[in-house]
Amino acid sequence: MKLSRAAREELLELSRSQSLRKELREIASRRNNRFVKEGRVDMDACIEFVDQFNKFMGHAPKRFRRIIDRKMIL
Numbered sequence: 001m002k003l004s005r006a007a008r009e010e011l012l013e014l015s016r017s018q019s020l021r022k023e024l025r026e027i028a029s030r031r032n033n034r035f036v037k038e039g040r041v042d043m044d045a046c047i048e049f050v051d052q053f054n055k056f057m058g059h060a061p062k063r064f065r066r067i068i069d070r071k072m073i074l
Helices: 006-013 018-029 042-058
Strands: none
Touching: none
16 A cells, blocks of 8 residues: 555654654553463463353363373474
């Protein structure tokens, strides 16, 4: 997509704007990841989410199978 010269100049001017950067930093600071607690991924929350999502979608739950990592080849 090609931008006109005026549009390009407007975007460059907007990118230099300190107020826009401040607003974006504020938005980023409010971001919340429900699967991360105390800096670590909470696997119980992940499994609970998948379980609830499967119930919502009407999928039958699968039996848990332990992953055997003796010979994992990618």
